[in-house]
Amino acid sequence: MSVVKTDEFAQLPEIATLYHAKRALKRICEANELAGFALLTVKLDGGAVSFEMVTSNWTDDPVAALDHLVETDRQAKAQLLGAIAPFRLAAEQQVSGLDKAVFLPLFCERARGAMLVAPKGKMPSIESYGELHLYTLYLFARLTGLLQPRTVTTSLAPREIECLRWSAAGKTSSEIAGIIGVSENTVNSYLSSAAQKMNAVNRVQTVAHAIRLGLLG
Numbered sequence: 001m002s003v004v005k006t007d008e009f010a011q012l013p014e015i016a017t018l019y020h021a022k023r024a025l026k027r028i029c030e031a032n033e034l035a036g037f038a039l040l041t042v043k044l045d046g047g048a049v050s051f052e053m054v055t056s057n058w059t060d061d062p063v064a065a066l067d068h069l070v071e072t073d074r075q076a077k078a079q080l081l082g083a084i085a086p087f088r089l090a091a092e093q094q095v096s097g098l099d100k101a102v103f104l105p106l107f108c109e110r111a112r113g114a115m116l117v118a119p120k121g122k123m124p125s126i127e128s129y130g131e132l133h134l135y136t137l138y139l140f141a142r143l144t145g146l147l148q149p150r151t152v153t154t155s156l157a158p159r160e161i162e163c164l165r166w167s168a169a170g171k172t173s174s175e176i177a178g179i180i181g182v183s184e185n186t187v188n189s190y191l192s193s194a195a196q197k198m199n200a201v202n203r204v205q206t207v208a209h210a211i212r213l214g215l216l217g
Helices: 006-010 018-031 063-072 074-082 126-147 158-168 173-180 184-197 203-212
Strands: 034-045 048-056 102-107 112-119
Touching (some): 006 126, 034 126, 102 126, 112 126, 158 184, 173 184, 184 203
Antiparallel strands (some): 102 112
């Protein structure tokens, strides 16, 4: 149960988007007869705890059920926040949609999260989820690094911002080059430099990070 093939671990560095992550998780679920998965982040705001969906093929959205659980059950809240090994909720803690869920606690330097999986048939032992837990820990750390840009310690150059603004408007590198009067290679150089500063993996993500950080005005 919960066997993750060696090549799935080997392909982790190639996962650059949520699309790639969801495809990998679907393959692993199908190989292990898991009915569904939900990858979540845990949000902490003082004493308040909430969950946010990252990617999922779960039949129902488990976020509302989990938010309700941590608000009404102190023991469940402590377990969801403090556990480091896979677990199931006790029978008295279970709420609709979570009765068959196995929780794989996730944590890395930047964030905390949880992976929920549901077996299709007989409930296997918790110990059998160790390999899947290890894989999702690596996956969560990778996605967190990709989706949460580092603090921009070096300001973007005016030309980098200008190229990003035109890129956000849907212009190609060739079109931007004509607009600002430089070569296409120079435009690509500006965009690559901006991506590197914001830890982005492609032009779309660079623009998204720049907008989120308020760099495009």
